[in-house]
Amino acid sequence: MARFLVKFLRDRCKACELCISVCPKQILEIETDLYNKKGYHPARVQPGKDDECIGCTSCATICPDSVISVFDTTKE
């Protein structure tokens, strides 16, 4: 189980890709085979790359639509 969990309110995402551009580990991507409610392809953690997340929250910080929340699964 990866230490950090990055959750996306996918229907709010507008695929602006800012989160992807600022992720220091470059583990985010656009999910091209899914459309959200607004017709955008939402962002997500690349499948299998969850454990590479270092919990820096840069993605959530830069997101213009408050799509992203980041959790530390080892803490209460």
Added chain:
Amino acid sequence: MAERVLMKGNEAFAEAAIRGGCRFYVGYPITPQSEIPEFMSHELPKRGGTFIQAESELGTINMSYGIGCAGGNVFISSASPGIALMQEGFSFLCSAEVPLVAMNVSRSGAGIGGIQPGQCDYNQVTRGGGNGDYHIPVFAPSTMQDAVDIIYESFEIADRYRNPVMILADGMMGQMMEPVVLPEPKTLYKDEADIANYKPWALTGSKGKANRNRIKSYHAHPAELEQYIDYLYEKYMRMEKELQRAESYHTDDAEIVFVAYGSMARIVREVLEVLRKDGIKAGMIRPISLWPFPTAPFEALNPEVTKVVISAEMSKGQMIPDIRLALKDRIPVKLFSRTGGIIPSTEEIVAFVKTLRKELK
């Protein structure tokens, strides 16, 4: 208790506003109404109210919108060109349903014009100089006591309809001194913390409310805006029914009926007496509400009795269209007008009537 005092018009207007429940005043210097901000600057704070001198009339109308949104009872005043600058604001307040009491102590001429009295803002205040479909009730006091009583009542009218209310006076009324009876001070809400109870729609913070209040003017969707405009028009039609006010003097047997408001009406009352002594049956309809224009007194005129109606104005016939509409052209309408700040004399109007009667024979 009610007090009888000798006061200058502008100061009486301000005092009446304070007694009528005004807790905020915003203004800007402009002749002939500057005594109002002057008076408010030292009197309002003494009564627990707030005075703000704005950066301009644009600042004035927008600050008063903010105060109105927040539920404060606010009074503003200016004169003709200053009122012109506020027109976008009036349209905005109507679109957002924000109450306000505004006073125009009007002067003469277009543009800068002159600083003496005039009545040439009639079209602007009754038709509205702002954009869009909206209306503002306009009351035109004639004596200073009229003005005090109307201003005193106007805050409740503005709150009742959640709409601006305009009081149209002129420089003569503002600058002259006259004894007036000042009514009992009224409190519309205990203090600003109490506003949410008095005006549940006002912006007082969402704490303790099921839903947060918002006040807006922009409507992105045409269907929603049309529906909203229809809703506002139900309100304007209510105003049109409920706020028509006028006084008639000796119109039943009058062959000549003057129509005059404000300072002009005072002069015409004297003219009636002189003419009656000369055996000329003259009367007057004095509109008190200019919008909604009072139609009833005009409908009551009988063309068999009244041969001519004279619109007596310190403007170039701006009231005539409303008079003709109310009369449905059943009686010819003539104009008696002086402008530029000239205030006509009784004799001058009497002479006008006499020459007019010769022409009509």
Added chain:
Amino acid sequence: MKAIYQSTVGEGLTLTDTSYCPGCGHGIIHKLVMESIAELGKLGETIGVSPIGCSVVAHEYMNVEMCEAAHGRAPAVATGIKRVHPNHIVFSYQGDGDLASIGMTEIVHAAMRGEKFTTFFVNNAIYGMTGGQMAPTTLLGQKSTTSIDGRKKEISGMPIRVSELLATIDGAVYVERVAVNTPANVRKAKQAIKRALDVQQRKLGFSFVEFLSSCPTNWGLTPVNALKWVGEHMIPYYPLGIFKQPEEEK
């Protein structure tokens, strides 16, 4: 499981999706302002004023009581509101066309009077809502629909630095310029918002935060390149930093 960054949707921000373009800086700034107010526990005692511009609809997204203001007049409106409710947090949120063009008199005089509200000024160097015209903050040589060959000094003068201008006014007690082009700068921007709100709550005078922000659509850039443009072109002309702060803070 502990949230180390919790989206403020449903708390500081409403559930309504914003109408802003993908990557627009408004979204970042809305989020920061509302996170800050939520963290102060003051959502229920805040009243905001939105401008005429893309963010005229800010009240659809900011979960506080708000009103709209006529173009450029938000500082006058906020003045009125703050005078009625002196203990509430009051802010105006304005773009560069709204504040630095038609509204320049209102912002300068609100600062002069030392009105105790906070203005959040979004400088994206263009008129967004109306489709990309030149704004007072449009950079020299920057293209817009009313400066298609780039802004020229001889006919349109130089871009105006609002923070420096307001910092000369005694009543402006706190003036800072920040940017939202990188996560690090976004975090600093949030600290600036908190400082400004603190100045307001301590009733020290007028507080002002200018945000260098992006307009991908009207700049004709992708959201990522637009934020790069902020860093490469706007920050050099509009230096970041605190231009005014209360005495004891120094």
